[in-house]
Amino acid sequence: MSAASLPTARKPSARERLLTAADELFYAEGIHTVGIDRIIERAGVAKASLYSTFGSKDELVRAYLEGRHEIRRTRMLKGLERYEDPRDRVLGVFEVLDELAGTPGFRGCAFYNANAEGTPGGPALEVADATRAWMRGLFVELARDAGVKDPAAFAAQMVVLYDGASVGAKMDRPSMSPKVARGMAEILLAAATA
């Protein structure tokens, strides 16, 4: 298919295939619901390889969530590149979210979903903390560039909007909540820079 991007057109390693399979299945159907057998079948990998690579299902889950964190980061940063005006970049976060929520496989925030499935104290909590901290930091940075007076307080507001928009996009399909959140962000941004 499309395996001619680099001179080294090696086929993906077992680890990579496992991760993509886990990503697709865990995100689409939930972590408890998806068993090891389904993952190795989709990845075309032997069970022993999974356990020699990751050690346990929990560690595979952690790797899956860390991968989601990385994907979210790069996708958001890339999506924001098209905006130049600092204020547009703040509001752009909600536009990127809106696009994301419109894609077919969207099922809400992977970290929130993972934490909703019990497993308290598991890997889900740590990775969720990390990704939420990154998100808040991004908003702080964007707010500072946009001349907001109290960037930390404003970022806290934006995080609430982002979470709410994400939940709405999952629960009320089709949903306008990312657009609604963008509108609110606009008002709040005006209030915070006045």
Add this chain to the structure above:
Amino acid sequence: MSAASLPTARKPSARERLLTAADELFYAEGIHTVGIDRIIERAGVAKASLYSTFGSKDELVRAYLEGRHEIRRTRMLKGLERYEDPRDRVLGVFEVLDELAGTPGFRGCAFYNANAEGTPGGPALEVADATRAWMRGLFVELARDAGVKDPAAFAAQMVVLYDGASVGAKMDRPSMSPKVARGMAEILLAAATA
């Protein structure tokens, strides 16, 4: 104990005991994680009684979620009784949420959690739709009483804030997000009634 509220101080029926046990366990640990055996053990009820009463675990889950819906309704309405001014009643929703999020067992929105656990098309979706519709309707009503120009649009904003505050309260313990949401609602309410 405290069973002397009414002349008929009968002990709770098997159905009631099952529902309270299911409520506590499902909400605290998730639906997949909690097995039938744990529920009947906590309820002090035979397995046959569970299946003759509810028919299946799925139906027990539906009853659990419907109970949560009822609890949420009455608790919110009761919490709002103390406010008289229509604007205070709008903002009061977030204060009630703040109190709720502060209670020890708080683990976020039961409906979102249930939907995050896979089971697509199960009972979780329908009940979640119902409770979200009720919530939006409540905001529409409160907004109209407060003299908001476009109550539907304003209610959509409030739902985003409510969802975001609820998620934040779950994920960032301790969290200020309900208070942050209240602050945002105040600004938006002023903007919507101007």
Add this chain to the structure above:
DNA sequence: ACGAGAGTAGACAGACCTGTCTGGTATCGT
């Protein structure tokens, strides 16, 4: 040429889960 490392296929153990069934007990209306 050959040995090491990585991977494959699949059986297996042990635990847990939902749902059914049998059989016994208590309570209540008539």
Add this chain to the structure above:
DNA sequence: ACGATACCAGACAGGTCTGTCTACTCTCGT
């Protein structure tokens, strides 16, 4: 007094889950 109804206790079947283990194959560096 008695029959119906509700309930309890627990064994059981059939399935699924994670994780381990054995035995075979392929590929690559030296």
